[in-house]
Amino acid sequence: MGDARRAAAAGLVLGAGACYCIYRLTRKATGAAVETERAAGARDGSAPAGGLLPLVSGLSALPSLALGGLASRRSDTDLPQSPCQLDVHHLQKLIHLLKFTDDPLIQEQALVSLSNSAAFSVNQDIIRNLDGLSVIGRMLSDSIPKVKEKALNALNNLSMNVKNQEEIKVYILQVCKEIEISPLNSDLQLAGLRLLTNMSVTNDYHHMMTNGIPCFLHLLSEGNERTKVQVLKILVNLSANPAMIQHLCSAQAPSLLSLFDYGINKEILLRALTFAVNLNQNMKNEDGIITQDLSSEDSIFFLLCGHSTQYAQKLVRLLHHQDTEVKEQAAKIITQQRGEILRDSSGKLQ
Structure with a gap:
C-alpha cells in the first residue's frame, strides 16, 4: 500500500509539472534559451520601482546602478513569465500533498513542482492564498538537507512578490542560521543566500539580516567564487540602505x-x-x-x-x-x- 500511495503521489506531482516541462521544451526549440541555475536561478535583475516582478539583465547593468535606491540592488529569479500555468486545483493538491506526506522523496518532488509554478506571477498569489507559504516554510525545519534546499528554492521564486515577502519575512532569521551552519559552498547554503538576495531588494527587512553580516563576511573570505558572488549581491543591497x-x-x-x-x-x-x-x-x-x-x-x-x-x-x-x-x-x-x-x-x- 505504501508503494502504491507513493506512486500515486508521484504521478500527481509529475502530472502537475507537465505543463511547465512542455513550456521549457518549447522555449528551447525556438532558440529562446533561458539561463538558469538549479531550481532557483542565479540570474541578475534590478528591482523595478513599483514592485518585485522578475526582470532579466546581464552583469553589464552593474555600472548603471543608482547608488541610493532600488536600482542599486540585485535580485534573483528563476524563469520569465509564461501563459502556460498550473490551475488552482493542481496547486491546491500539491500543497495538500506536501502538508500531509512524510515521504522526503514526495516532498522534494512537490516542492520542485511548486517552485517551477511559482516562476509565474499569477501562481505566486494563488499559492499564498492557499496558505502554501506556511506549508513550504515548515519544510525549513526538516532534517533532510535536500528537502530544505528545495523549500528555499520555492520560497525564492515566491519572494518575487511584495505580498509574499510580508509572509516570508518570518523565516529570515531561520534562513540566516541555516546559511551559517550549512556546509561551505553547498547547494543548501547557496539556496539560502539566493532567498536573502530577493528579500533584501527593499529596505523593509534589512534590520532582520543584521546579525547575519559576520557570517556573510566569513563566506566572502572562505567561499568559492559562486558563493562570493551571491554574498556580494546581498551586501550591495544592504549597502544601498543608509x-x-x-x-x-x-x-x-x-x-x-x-x-x-x-x-x-x-x-x-x-x-x-x-x-x-x-x-x-x-x-x-x-x-x-x-x-x-x-x-x-x-x-x-x-x-x-x-x-x-x-x-x-x-x-x-x-x-x-x-x-x-x-x-x-x-x-x-x-x-x-x-x-x-x-x-x-x-x-x-x-
Missing part, C-alpha cells in the same frame, strides 16, 4: 581588500566595487552617520573608507583594467574619496 551603514562599517573583514585585486573574477570585482561606492555614498546621508569608534584596522570602515594606502594602490591599478566598467567604478571611488579629503582639509567634513 540605515545599514553603521552595521556594515563596524564589521570585521580582514581579507576584504583581496576582492579588489586586478586579476580577480570580474563578477566579484564589479560587485565589490559597487559595494564600496554605496558605502562612500551613503555615509553622507544623515541616516548613515557613523557614531562609534571604527579605529580597528580590520573594520570595513578602516579598509574601504579610512584612506588605506593598500586600498588606494589597488584602485589606482584598476584604472588600467582592460574592462571599462571596472575602470569607471574604480574612478568613481577615487573621486568620492578625494572629495572627502578636500572637505576634511577645509573643515567642512562632519
